[in-house]
Amino acid sequence: MSILELKDVSIRYMTGDFKDIGLKEYVMRRIKKNYKVKEFWADRDISFALEKGDMLGIIGTNGAGKSTLLKAISGIMEPTKGWVHREGTIAALLELGSGFDGDLTVRENTYLRGAMLGYTRKFMDETYGQIIEFAELREFEDRPFKQLSSGMKSRLAFSIASLVEPDILILDEVLSVGDGAFRKKSEAKMKEIISGGATTILVSHSLGQIRQMCSKILWLDKGRQVEFGSDVSGICDIYAEFLEKR
């Protein structure tokens, strides 16, 4: 039984300049019949299945529909067509820096983020020390979050998230954070999580990282599924060639 299965998942996305117009402008445009919403398919007919312990790398150029797909997998978005089936808990680490509050201290933010990821208070009390230790932020604990450097912020975010023991872990451009030393540490931590049996999905622009870590690969282009398979290095080669040609 697959732990995660997507079947013909298509997601229609809306864009247009409707975002920042107010009610008055909306009414005016409706009257003038000048109100346009562009709809396009961010993802079309994506199907794949992952087993326990798989590590999937998703590659594709900007706008290929990677992030939208991840949102559908994590349940933030519903697929317009098709279905997503998940077994067990899921934790998504999408764009780490966001969702923190600059006015709160590091400690408060840690708890808030932990709560968002679905941990319990007891769990946070027990592991808080560990998190701060791993993020190397012991002396910043009671500083307002906005005083941290961006590297520190993502270090903290990664440390909180890596404690999670979900069945499915989603990482969107997460590993490219921190300085060299921390990156090594975080990659080691990731390997530990994966070897613990979690199914992981990794989005990265670093082919090296994908080649090194992933056991399966999904290539998206303009919302369509170009390749999916376990021949990671083969597909990476074709993708690298594809990038050259563009």
Next chain:
Amino acid sequence: MFEKLKKHQFLFEELVKRDFKKKYKRTVLGMAWSVLSPLLTLLVMSLVFTQFFGRNMAHYTTYLFCGNLIFSYFNEATSQGMSSLMGNAGIFSKVNVPKYLFLFSKNVQTLINFGLTLIVFFVFCILDNITFTWKIVLLIYPIALLVLFNIGVGLILSALYVFFRDIQYLWSVFTQLLMYMSAIFYTIDGYSQTVQNIFLLNPVYLFIRYFRKIVIETTIPTPAFHLLMLADVVIVLGLGCFMYKKYNHRFLYYV
């Protein structure tokens, strides 16, 4: 929904804490200020309006305070609730959490404020020689309904605010008008019966009226009056829940 709330209890608590800390900026004065500011409004109003309206009226300050108490709670809860969803866009577009938690947390915040002002209100009543009867217990009814009403309006507004950012200005104009239509500092006894009935269409006025009846007149409003209030709350809350349910996944396109 109850199960969901339980599941997200920790997150909810942390959100409440966050809103609380941000609002009061970790100072005692911050908290005192939120009680002080309605009191100052009351002071100015009673200075100004006693000359106009209150001359032949017993307990005018209490009358005024009832109006102010209810209206400022309504105003605060709805105007602050409006931005609660949008303000947390960074969270709900990344993590799958129930979106109404943000509004609820804001409402806990304003409810605490209301509670503090309510205590001050009772102190004022004593100073104004109001005699309390057992009927004071009945105030639980309008308070409970008002909390739900504010949540309902907050749900509607916070959803609309995601789609139309200028709702903010329209709402502040609307509340201004509503304030004048809520008979906060004047009585409606002078109007004809028809006009008086029109006032009953204003839900905020109903809450104020209930408070005054119990506290000043020590009479219990009619069952029909109770039902009317309940109907308002059910409609508004129902609409709010419906909007959140319907647009749950659509919000994402707008942030």
